[in-house]
Amino acid sequence: MPSFLDALKSQVGRKILTGVTGVGLIIFIIFHLATNLQVFGDVHAFNEAAHALESMGWLLYVLEAGLAIAFLLHAYVGISIWWNRRKARPEGYEKYQSKGGSSHMSWASRSMIFTGIVLLVFLVIHIDTFKFGATEMVTLPGGEEARDLKGLMLSTFQQPLYAFGYTAVMILLGFHLGHGFWSAFTSLTMKHNKYSALIYTVGVIFAVLMAVGFLFIPLYIYFGEGCEAALILCQ
Amino acid sequence: MADTFTVHLKIWRQDGPEQPGKLVDYTLDKVNEHMSFLEMLDVLNEEIVAEGKEEPIEFDYDCREGICGSCNLVINGRAHGPKDMTCTCQLHMRNFSDGDTIVIEPFRAKAFPVIKDLVVDRSAFDRIIEAGGYVSVKTGSAPDANSIPIDKTVADTAFDYATCIGCGACVAACPNSSASLFTGAKLAHLNRLPQGEPERKKRTVAMVEQMEEEGFGDCSNYAECEAVCPKGISISAIAEMRRNYVKATLAGTEA
Numbered sequence: 001m002p003s004f005l006d007a008l009k010s011q012v013g014r015k016i017l018t019g020v021t022g023v024g025l026i027i028f029i030i031f032h033l034a035t036n037l038q039v040f041g042d043v044h045a046f047n048e049a050a051h052a053l054e055s056m057g058w059l060l061y062v063l064e065a066g067l068a069i070a071f072l073l074h075a076y077v078g079i080s081i082w083w084n085r086r087k088a089r090p091e092g093y094e095k096y097q098s099k100g101g102s103s104h105m106s107w108a109s110r111s112m113i114f115t116g117i118v119l120l121v122f123l124v125i126h127i128d129t130f131k132f133g134a135t136e137m138v139t140l141p142g143g144e145e146a147r148d149l150k151g152l153m154l155s156t157f158q159q160p161l162y163a164f165g166y167t168a169v170m171i172l173l174g175f176h177l178g179h180g181f182w183s184a185f186t187s188l189t190m191k192h193n194k195y196s197a198l199i200y201t202v203g204v205i206f207a208v209l210m211a212v213g214f215l216f217i218p219l220y221i222y223f224g225e226g227c228e229a230a231l232i233l234c235q
Numbered sequence: 236m237a238d239t240f241t242v243h244l245k246i247w248r249q250d251g252p253e254q255p256g257k258l259v260d261y262t263l264d265k266v267n268e269h270m271s272f273l274e275m276l277d278v279l280n281e282e283i284v285a286e287g288k289e290e291p292i293e294f295d296y297d298c299r300e301g302i303c304g305s306c307n308l309v310i311n312g313r314a315h316g317p318k319d320m321t322c323t324c325q326l327h328m329r330n331f332s333d334g335d336t337i338v339i340e341p342f343r344a345k346a347f348p349v350i351k352d353l354v355v356d357r358s359a360f361d362r363i364i365e366a367g368g369y370v371s372v373k374t375g376s377a378p379d380a381n382s383i384p385i386d387k388t389v390a391d392t393a394f395d396y397a398t399c400i401g402c403g404a405c406v407a408a409c410p411n412s413s414a415s416l417f418t419g420a421k422l423a424h425l426n427r428l429p430q431g432e433p434e435r436k437k438r439t440v441a442m443v444e445q446m447e448e449e450g451f452g453d454c455s456n457y458a459e460c461e462a463v464c465p466k467g468i469s470i471s472a473i474a475e476m477r478r479n480y481v482k483a484t485l486a487g488t489e490a
């Protein structure tokens with residue numbers, strides 16, 4: 001029997017890894033979206049939520065490290081699968097088309113590597129903009145000083161490049177999840193003839209909800225001309 | 236032969252494993268809708284032989300009744316052509332119309348090297364079977380098998396997976412050239428029966444390792460294999476293979 005590590009490196013192990021990390025990333029983005037939507041809440045809600053995270057101390061570092069590992073492992077395995085496939089068919093077809101029917105071949109499934117790499121590049125820019133971006137300090141109702149991330153968000157998304165760039169990337173995230181959600185179930189061995197179609201549909205709905213949820217914020221800020229029109233955001 | 240029609244064919248010609256190949260154009264005007272796809276190629280070959288200018292087109296077949304799995308062509312970009320749950324040999328020319336252009340290519344994968352024209356070497360599948368696709372115990376003759384009580388649904392499901400004829404269409408259609416459906420089907424067939432149970436873990440690990448060794452790619456859950464499978468085998472076999480593999484290795488239980 002192969003060792004634990006060798007088993008993880010096998011073709012089955014690699015799928016377990018993309019599946020587990022993929023599910024981990026899905027859980028992460030659900031929390032991320034829930035936090036983002038706080039900008040529509042009370043004036044201080046978003047900054048308070050962000051401040052609460054930043055005050056978690058060592059636990060935050062553990063979570064961040066876990067997230068970083070999940071992202072890197074996910075990207076590494078995803079890219080290596082794509083790399084292997086080029087080796088597995090050195091000479092391609094002159095003509096190729098899907099047979100349809102029960103196939104899940106779609107733009108979403110065929111573009112996982114593209115949407116994934118875009119997400120990876122986006123991630124670097126995104127962390128640089130928000131985690132390491134310069135902010136004013138605000139005083140929260142509780143009296144603590146906190147970074148005004150809401151202000152940074154408002155000013156960032158008034159720039160068309162950011163507003164539309166984020167929107168485009170979130171649409172690609174939707175496509176990634178459109179195949180990824182169902183695929184993760186199958187990778188993690190949960191594939192049942194009876195529920196397969198249902199899981200796929202739930203996955204597509206989930207993907208649309210995530211994409212729309214995330215891209216709504218930059219577009220709202222941009223078209224609401226930030227503080228003037230977006231009254232809920234600035235009160 | 237009243238209703239004959241014409242098709243334009245673009246057929247992959249390749250002299251040998253190391254030689255470069257290319258698509259060559261042919262026009263055949265004696266096509267009858269009742270011909271099978273392979274019979275259409277037979278007629279073309281008769282013309283080629285009669286003309287005497289080039290060698291006939293090599294293509295693979297044996298039973299011509301959809302049970303041996305040796306006919307394997309990619310027809311207009313689809314393994315076994317346009318019809319669901321149908322092998323190339325069971326495909327009839329009535330699925331095509333007058334004036335159609337039909338591109339015919341061999342199954343393509345590093346693990347299925349082209350021998351000549353449309354014939355590929357699929358012995359990689361045999362080696363996956365050799366790695367574990369058998370039971371080592373003596374199971375006796377048919378009456379002995381009938382004396383082992385097996386739940387009807389288990390027997391039926393095992394049979395569904397056993398209908399895999401090892402044609403390789405799953406590999407040909409997979410964007411990754413993965414052999415997961417073939418390997419999964421063989422495992423799902425043997426692993427769920429009492430005769431196969433004792434070697435379940437060992438078999439699963441050995442066959443998974445062998446398919447990787449042969450140079451087949453990873454599975455990305457495209458499910459295209461299920462769509463082209465002439466026997467309609469479900470990718471649930473792949474999930475089951477993963478489950479058994481995890482139980483045998485990552486879950487740390489002994490063989």
Ligand code: HEM
Nearest residue numbers: 018019022025075078112113116117120180183184187455
């Ligand atoms: C928020 C970020 C992300 C989420 C939520 C996510 C989610 C998922 C999920 C659920 C899957 C299905 C897993 C499976 O089939 O086992 C998947 C597959 C994949 N992901 Fe991601 N992913 C993200 C970021 C990335 C990044 C940064 C890359 C970088 C290259 C990437 C590349 C891939 C690839 C190539 C696959 C297909 C793997 C295969 O071919 O089987 N993903 N993703």
Ligand code: FES
Nearest residue numbers: 299303304306324
């Ligand atoms: S020739 Fe035997 S299956 Fe087609």
